[in-house]
Amino acid sequence: MSKKFAKNILCIGAGYVGGPTMAMIAAKCPQYKVTVVDINREKIKAWETDKLPIYEPGLLDVVKIARGRNLFFSTEIEAGIRESDIIFVSVNTPTKTFGEGAGKSADLQYWEKTARDILKTAESDKIIVEKSTLPVRTASAMERILNSNDKGITFDVVSNPEFLAEGTAVIDLEYPDRVLIGSRETERGRRARQEIVDIFANWVPSDKIITSNIWSSELSKLVSNAFLAQRVSSINSISALCEKTEADVQEVARAVGFDTRIGGKFLQASVGFGGSCFKKDILNLVYISESFGLNEVAEYWENVVRINEYQEKRFVKKIIQTLFNTIANKRIALFGFAFKANTGDTRESPAIYITKQLLEEHAHVVITDPKALDNARIDLTGAEGTLEYEDDPYKAAKDAHAVAVLTEWDLYRTLDYNRIFESMEKPAFIFDGRNILNHKKLYDIGFNVYPIGKPELTRI
Ligand code: UDX
Numbered sequence: 001m002s003k004k005f006a007k008n009i010l011c012i013g014a015g016y017v018g019g020p021t022m023a024m025i026a027a028k029c030p031q032y033k034v035t036v037v038d039i040n041r042e043k044i045k046a047w048e049t050d051k052l053p054i055y056e057p058g059l060l061d062v063v064k065i066a067r068g069r070n071l072f073f074s075t076e077i078e079a080g081i082r083e084s085d086i087i088f089v090s091v092n093t094p095t096k097t098f099g100e101g102a103g104k105s106a107d108l109q110y111w112e113k114t115a116r117d118i119l120k121t122a123e124s125d126k127i128i129v130e131k132s133t134l135p136v137r138t139a140s141a142m143e144r145i146l147n148s149n150d151k152g153i154t155f156d157v158v159s160n161p162e163f164l165a166e167g168t169a170v171i172d173l174e175y176p177d178r179v180l181i182g183s184r185e186t187e188r189g190r191r192a193r194q195e196i197v198d199i200f201a202n203w204v205p206s207d208k209i210i211t212s213n214i215w216s217s218e219l220s221k222l223v224s225n226a227f228l229a230q231r232v233s234s235i236n237s238i239s240a241l242c243e244k245t246e247a248d249v250q251e252v253a254r255a256v257g258f259d260t261r262i263g264g265k266f267l268q269a270s271v272g273f274g275g276s277c278f279k280k281d282i283l284n285l286v287y288i289s290e291s292f293g294l295n296e297v298a299e300y301w302e303n304v305v306r307i308n309e310y311q312e313k314r315f316v317k318k319i320i321q322t323l324f325n326t327i328a329n330k331r332i333a334l335f336g337f338a339f340k341a342n343t344g345d346t347r348e349s350p351a352i353y354i355t356k357q358l359l360e361e362h363a364h365v366v367i368t369d370p371k372a373l374d375n376a377r378i379d380l381t382g383a384e385g386t387l388e389y390e391d392d393p394y395k396a397a398k399d400a401h402a403v404a405v406l407t408e409w410d411l412y413r414t415l416d417y418n419r420i421f422e423s424m425e426k427p428a429f430i431f432d433g434r435n436i437l438n439h440k441k442l443y444d445i446g447f448n449v450y451p452i453g454k455p456e457l458t459r460i
């Protein structure tokens with residue numbers, strides 16, 4: 001094979017992390033050949049079209065720079081492994097649903113299967129990069145599996161956790177706060193690490209590329225997400241207190257966040273955090289802590305998840321109580337189903353729990369969302385009750401008793417709420433689970449307004 005490219009990079013797993021990350025590497029490094037493989041044929045096909053399998057602002061432009069030039073999508077996993085010098089593994093690692101550690105620890109079966117595929121197929125030394133979030137010390141298990149071969153091949157396992165957030169993945173990848181690369185502190189380990197540093201150095205300033213030992217790198221990913229989630233749970237816990245005291249959580253967050261030691265980000269009270277990472281990573285941390293007998297540490301972090309569940313429950317309870325303690329047969333329009341704006345992803349979205357609870361109370365639920373309706377349908381398969389999906393928010397709100405904003409899509413800020421009010425049942429209620437609407441204006445239109453952590457504006 002003629003070596004047209006300086007390096008062959010393979011990524012196993014073409015999901016929210018693998019797809020965008022490899023597209024950025026390929027766009028920034030035309031000298032490398034980047035191949036992304038996945039067991040899911042449909043997904044691979046979609047990556048080859050202009051209708052990408054995930055919605056991410058700006059992503060198609062990046063993909064188009066490199067696709068067909070040095071970025072390729074394929075289902076030929078074995079051929080990909082054979083040709084590669086460096087393999088990024090970004091298969092999913094969901095929370096285990098069975099057996100020991102069920103509900104908390106990570107399910108590593110895809111990761112291990114991938115390691116075994118690599119072992120079986122590889123014919124030369126390779127660097128294996130952990131992109132998937134894994135429990136601390138997984139790298140050593142992987143090294144043991146991989147290096148148990150009798151082919152004389154050596155594998156170096158490096159950890160390079162992904163910090164991109166959905167909805168801003170392209171910006172996060174192009175201008176990351178930091179890139180973290182962990183390896184063993186041996187000469188081989190450091191050499192492997194340097195190879196990965198060299199990739200990112202093509203566009204990331206060197207002071208933003210940090211290296212560490214492999215365990216620190218693995219743990220840092222869990223801790224970063226746990227700290228972010230903790231901020232959301234902290235402000236959400238305060239929102240409950242604000243609702244009782246007439247304080248305004250946005251004013252409190254602003255005042256607190258002005259302290260440069262605290263900072264203003266991630267202090268937006270909400271209906272709760274979702275996403276594929278926060279809950280999973282915290283529970284992972286809880287599980288590891290428990291397994292070392294660090295029960296106080298485990299409990300401390302578990303409470304971050306508990307407050308999140310409490311926040312979702314509180315929201316539903318408020319809707320029921322406000323609608324005169326019964327929502328049976330009442331039409332309720334949910335504005336937004338994605339776990340946050342600018343993504344079609346609904347994994348762990350608070351909307352899933354909220355919809356199910358409302359259905360349980362026999363409400364007639366209408367869901368609208370600009371990008372997430374397909375995923376919503378999948379999430380709610382089998383849910384019993386009266387459930388509709390509607391692209392048009394005006395139609396969703398028509399004849400509704402209440403509107404609840406669950407995702408902070410910009411679109412919802414600029415709707416014609418006069419028109420919505422006119423079309424609704426009266427009294428009309430609006431529950432702003434993201435505090436994105438102009439509450440005073442809504443009140444003036446005639447709505448009864450229930451924000452998060454702020455005084456209610458009611459007419460009844
Ligand atoms: C990633 C990480 O892998 C996860 O550990 C981290 O916490 C969040 O980001 P993500 O990219 O969001 O996950 O997952 P997903 O979009 O589900 O993509 C994973 C892909 O791997 C899927 O397309 C799946 O088909 C593929 N896969 C899974 C394989 O190709 N082989 C397998 O054996 C298993």
Ligand code: UDX
Pocket residue numbers: 162163164165166167225228232265266267268269270271272273274275276277278339340341
């Ligand atoms: C997160 C991390 O930010 C990212 O670094 C990591 O790689 C993956 O996990 P993501 O899950 O895409 O990214 O979303 P993020 O922006 O962190 O939001 C998570 C949840 O918290 C969302 O449901 C969001 O709406 C909520 N949130 C966030 C709040 O409720 N309030 C805030 O102030 C911030």
